[in-house]
Amino acid sequence: MSPLTFDIHASKAAAPQSSAARCGTLSTSKPVHGGxxxxxxxxxxxxxxxxxxxxxxxxxxxxxxxxxxxxxxxxxxxxxxxxxxxxxxKWPSTPTxxxxxxxxxxxxxxxxxxxxxxxxxxxxxxxxxxxxxxxxxxxxxxxxxxxxxxxxxxxxxxxxxxxxxxxxxxxxxxxxxxxxxxxxxxxxxxxxxxxxxxxxxxxxxxxxxxxxxxxxxxxADRLVEEEKKRRKELKEKRKTMTKEQQQLQHDRDAASDSVAIQPVSTEPWTDVAVxxxxxxxxxxxxxxxxxxxxxxxxxxxxxxxxxxxxxxxxxxxxxxxxxxxxxxxxxxxxxxxxxxxxxxxxxxxxxxxxxxxxxxxxxFQLTEDGKASLFYFGESATPGAVAAASTLSSSSTNRWINLWDDEHGDKFVPILDGCECYACKGNRHTRAYINHLLKTHEMLATVLLMSHNMYQYSRFFAAVREAVKTGTIEQHANAFHKTFGVEPIRTGEKHAAQIIVEAALTKRNQRLETAEPAVVDAIGSGDYDAKKRADSEDDADRENKRTRKVQEKEALMEDVA
Missing domain, CATH: 3.20.20.105 (Queuine tRNA-ribosyltransferase-like)
Structure with a gap:
């Protein structure tokens, strides 16, 4: 018996649909200690x-x-x-x-x-x-x-x-x-x-x-492997035989039965679906x-x-x-x-x-690009979805906005008004804040964007399931295409602001790789005064080295003269 259950729900549509779309529920069960x-x-x-x-x-x-x-x-x-x-x-185990x-x-x-x-x-x-x-x-x-x-x-x-x-x-x-x-x-x-x-x-x-x-x-695989092994052994053995011995061995091999393999009992795993x-x-x-x-x-x-x-x-x-x-x-x-x-x-x-x-x-791809979803399907539109899509920058579409854009730096509004995701709910995080987080390379930026984009994607699927149940999937799909068109091809090209931020990070990391431990500790602890002092000391050391080289060169020239 399969551990997976897939129940297909009956459609509520009044008329038969040409689409093969269906709604269902997928669940699994796995026996554990006590149930x-x-x-x-x-x-x-x-x-x-x-x-x-x-x-x-x-x-x-x-x-x-x-x-x-x-x-x-x-x-x-x-x-x-x-x-x-x-x-x-070596993996651990417990009584339960x-x-x-x-x-x-x-x-x-x-x-x-x-x-x-x-x-x-x-x-x-x-x-x-x-x-x-x-x-x-x-x-x-x-x-x-x-x-x-x-x-x-x-x-x-x-x-x-x-x-x-x-x-x-x-x-x-x-x-x-x-x-x-x-x-x-x-x-x-x-x-x-x-x-x-x-x-x-x-x-x-x-x-x-x-x-x-x-x-x-x-x-069957082991039988083939054993047969190959036997043939290889016989081939090596024949190398030391005379022609008469080889013929006798060949006759015996032809008359003998093939290699027999005993079945091996294995541990079943019927609680895993395939x-x-x-x-x-x-x-x-x-x-x-x-x-x-x-x-x-x-x-x-x-x-x-x-x-x-x-x-x-x-x-x-x-x-x-x-x-x-x-x-x-x-x-x-x-x-x-x-x-x-x-x-x-x-x-x-x-x-x-x-x-x-x-x-x-x-x-995930939207989040990697610094984008936030605005699209909706069927009756799932939030109060602010249409308004948000009406004020877009050149690098945005009516299905998402790019929060790397400078114009979001002073917009103290949620990503999408009425959205109940972790980032938007209660206006706790604004577009301006996320724009700031992106440009300072704070990981909270992608946490908030991923929370929003995942939530909107789940709402999209919930609306799709409802449309399938009511038999309106084709009608709403046509409306979606008219409203949002086709997703732009993702080229992998980064936003200009993102390129600048990543270039600055690369430069900083290169400096850290060659810096003295005291400088690395100062940067890691936020002690920028100590960092400046360390930089000044490094500059002084470099200047002293240059001065010594000049002096040594002048002394050498005098000796030659």
Whole structure:
């Protein structure tokens, strides 16, 4: 029995809708000492919170839990250490929790924890300036039949199926993505490479589903390995034989039975749900075949599709059509998660295709750029949304404002009037204050911006769910497109004020690297008088050195004369 429950709600619409959009509730249950865990529920269409190394960027644990999201997406390549899984035996345990899990380590016991191997949320056109993981992943060599390559904090490492299974049994997430041979190249891959990717992914999926039930999923692999080992030993042995002995050995080998492998009992992990990667590609036949074959696996609890692969070779409209093509072959009663769909108008199109789960990459990208959300959907507009959108600077749009702009320096109003987020509620933080925080490089700036952008994104999804329930999703989606248009392409170009601030920080850091310890201590403690004295002493020392060099040179010239 699956630990995941996905209930699809009946629509309240009076007439049938042409859209495949639906609302649902995703929940998980995990047995613990004395009963079952109580976790948040994910309302769909909805999001997993995007995380970096297990932490939601810019949010503290308390501000993160103020957000209306039920789950977190963690990329294993960002947190997997070089000595794992070997060092799992050193992890602590308690009488009530015999196995210390990843949720315990990250303190995410109340949230649905979803783990995938890689960070697939980034695409080349939208990747953040701080997304070094995505950059490294795109440069990895192809996977093999024995392992996938991961870009970990300690460098590139190979993850075999055995290691993957050990990680799952120790980490015990609520949902795990099955091992998959995902093609990360942005160029169109040849048909042979795509088919190999699908074959590997399906083979690993079958083995994982067997192991999940406590079976021996690697029996066939071990048989092949033993057969190769035996052939190698015989080859070495024949080198010392005569021709007659080699012929006799060959006859004996032909008459003997093949290597026998005894099944190995394994530890089941039926309290972890499994999501399978559906390989999407520019090749229609391969894309459909992957969807059909993956859908045949009854033990799969949900499906993952990476739209970044499609977006790298097609425009958005073509990519969405290809995505729809794959979704049509997947069972409707199971949830579907899609990577690479971030902007609100793209989310609306994906929801209409039947996609249930996304991530919060969009509010994170806005925060990285110093932007604050103003957009709304349907009836979710706040009293100040229209007014805020009417007074925009040249670097803003009617869907967000850029708080790096100088004109916000004297605006003592909240980001969005009527917004109930941590930053805006009660007018406790103003645009002028956040503008000041950005330009002084205070981390509170991104905490406030992320709190606001995450809150607005959650309100957007809440409004989308309400529109799906009432059958007005198409009407409101058209109105949204007329009001807000299309998200501008994110080029990665920084605001002029941000460039100045970061240049000043770089210069300061370079000075600190070569400064005396007393100067570093003075700057760190805020003792600027001591810093000036230290600078003056340094200047005096340099002047003395120059004077001594001049004197030595003059003395040398006199000796020569």
């Amino acid at each position: 079952f865990t109580t976790k948040r529920v994910i309302e769909t269409p909805g999001c997993f919170m995007y995380s970096s190394k297990g932490s939601v960027p810019h949010l503290t644990p308390d501000t993160m839990r103020l957000q209306d999201y039920g789950g977190v997406n963690v990329a294993l390549e960002q947190i997997l250490q070089s000595d794992q899984p070997a060092s799992f035996s 929790s015999p196995k210390f899990t990843l949720a315990d380590y990250l303190h995410l016991q109340d949230l649905v924890l979803f783990c995938d191997l890689r960070d697939f949320s980034f695409s080349e056109s939208t990747s953040s300036i701080s997304s070094d993981t995505a950059t490294r992943t795109s440069k990895l060599n192809p996977n093999t039949d024995r392992h996938v390559l991961l870009s970990t904090p300690k460098g590139v490492r190979q993850l075999t199926l055995d290691d993957y299974l050990k990680v799952v049994r120790q980490f015990q997430p609520d949902i795990i993505a099955a091992l998959a041979d995902n093609i990360v190249d942005t160029k169109e891959s040849p048909q042979k490479r795509v088919r190999k990717s699908i074959d590997r992914t399906l083979k690993w999926l079958d083995q994982i589903l067997v192991e999940r039930q406590g079976g021996d999923g690697r029996a 999501f399978a990667h559906v390989q999407v590609s520019h090749l229609e036949d391969e894309r459909i075949w992957s969807a059909k074959e993956t859908a045949k696996r009854d033990g799969v609890d949900g499906f993952i599709l990476n739209a970044n692969v499609l977006l790298s070779t097609s425009n958005k409209e073509e990519a969405l059509q290809q995505l729809e093509n794959s979704l049509g072959y997947l069972p409707s009663q199971k949830p579907k998660l899609v990577y690479g769909i971030h902007a609100p108008e793209d989310v609306l199109k994906a929801v209409a295709l039947g996609v249930d789960l996304f991530d919060t990459m969009y509010p």
